[in-house]
Amino acid sequence: MCYQDKNSVPSTELETGEWIKIIKQLPKVCLITLIGGEPLIRNDFEEIVNSTSVSQRCNMVTNGVLLSEHINRFLIERKFLLVGVSLDGVDNIHDKMRGVKGTYKKVVFNLNDLQKQKIKKRSKYPLLDIKTVVTSQNQDNLYELFRKAEELKADFFTISMPKVCVGQFNPKMREEMTKLSSFDFSLFNGIDFKKVREVLKKIVDTRTKMKIRFYPNLSSIEELGKNLYNPKTIKEKFFSCYQPWSGVQITAKGDVYPCLSLRMGNIREKSFSEIWNSEKFVIFRKQLRRQKLFESCLGCCYLSQRK
Numbered sequence: 001m002c003y004q005d006k007n008s009v010p011s012t013e014l015e016t017g018e019w020i021k022i023i024k025q026l027p028k029v030c031l032i033t034l035i036g037g038e039p040l041i042r043n044d045f046e047e048i049v050n051s052t053s054v055s056q057r058c059n060m061v062t063n064g065v066l067l068s069e070h071i072n073r074f075l076i077e078r079k080f081l082l083v084g085v086s087l088d089g090v091d092n093i094h095d096k097m098r099g100v101k102g103t104y105k106k107v108v109f110n111l112n113d114l115q116k117q118k119i120k121k122r123s124k125y126p127l128l129d130i131k132t133v134v135t136s137q138n139q140d141n142l143y144e145l146f147r148k149a150e151e152l153k154a155d156f157f158t159i160s161m162p163k164v165c166v167g168q169f170n171p172k173m174r175e176e177m178t179k180l181s182s183f184d185f186s187l188f189n190g191i192d193f194k195k196v197r198e199v200l201k202k203i204v205d206t207r208t209k210m211k212i213r214f215y216p217n218l219s220s221i222e223e224l225g226k227n228l229y230n231p232k233t234i235k236e237k238f239f240s241c242y243q244p245w246s247g248v249q250i251t252a253k254g255d256v257y258p259c260l261s262l263r264m265g266n267i268r269e270k271s272f273s274e275i276w277n278s279e280k281f282v283i284f285r286k287q288l289r290r291q292k293l294f295e296s297c298l299g300c301c302y303l304s305q306r307k
C-alpha cells in the first residue's frame with residue numbers, strides 16, 4: 001500500500017522506449033521490481049521485461065487480476081523470478097476492500113492457472129508470494145488467508161504492517177491525499193495489536209513449506225505494536241538502514257526517489273548514474289549514515305528489528 005502517484009496523468013508517463021533506455025543504464029546484475037499502480041495494465045509489459053538481460057532478474061507486485069493464461073506462460077518462459085500478489089483477505093473481505101465483486105475469485109483462478117502451468121513446464125519460477133497488509137478489516141481473517149496461500153502452493157506469505165511514515169503520510173499530506181482519493185485511511189486505525197500478535201504467532205507456529213515474511217522484519221512478534229510506530233525508540237529498536245545504497249524507486253513519470261518523499265531528480269532530465277551520484281543523493285546517504293534512521297522511517301518495510 002505504498003502511495004504511488006494515483007493521480008498521475010497517463011500521457012506524462014514514461015513511454016516504452018524511455019523505460020528500455022533506463023533498463024540499459026542499470027547494472028548488469030540487479031533485481032528489477034515492477035510495481036504500480038498495476039504493472040500489468042501497461043500493454044508494453046512484455047516488451048519492457050524482454051528488454052532486461054538474463055542477469056537482471058525481474059519480479060513484480062500485482063493485484064493478480066490480469067494474470068491471464070498468456071501472461072502466466074510468458075512469465076514462466078521468461079524465467080521471471082517472483083510474482084507478488086496482493087490479497088487483502090479471503091472471498092468477500094478481499095472484494096469489499098478492492099470495491100469490485102468477483103475480484104477474489106478471478107485472482108484465485110489466475111493463480112491456479114499459473115501454478116498448473118508451472119507444473120506442466122516443470123518450472124519453479126516465477127515463485128509465488130501472497131502479500132497482505134494488516135488492517136482493521138482483515139485482522140480477523142489473516143489465518144484463513146495464510147491457509148489459502150498454502151492451498152495455492154505459494155512459496156512466500158508476506159505480512160506487512162501499514163506504513164505511517166511521517167515523511168509520506170504526515171497529517172497534512174494525509175489530509176490532502178484523502179481529498180484526492182477514495183482510500184479509507186481509518187483502516188490504519190483500529191488495529192487490535194493483541195489480536196494480530198496472537199494470529200501471527202499461530203501462523204508462525206504452524207508447520208508449513210511456505211516462508212513467512214514480515215515487513216518490517218520483526219525479531220519478535222511480541223514487539224508488534226509496541227515500538228513499531230514509536231519515533232522515540234526507532235533507532236534503539238531497529239538496525240541502521242542501507243537501502244538507499246542499494247536501490248531506488250523510479251516512478252511512472254521518471255522521478256527518482258531513494259525511499260522517502262525526497263525527489264533526487266528525473267530520469268528524463270539526467271542519466272541514472274548522474275542522479276545516483278548527485279550531490280543531493282550523496283548528502284542524503286551521509287545524513288542517513290550519521291542518523292542511522294530517520295523518524296520518518298517509521299513502519300517502513302526495510303526496517304529490521306534488533307534482537
Ligand code: SF4
Pocket residue numbers: 241242243244258259260288293294296297300301302303
Ligand atoms: S528505513 Fe528509512 S531510509 Fe531506509 S528505506 Fe525505509 S524510509 Fe528509507
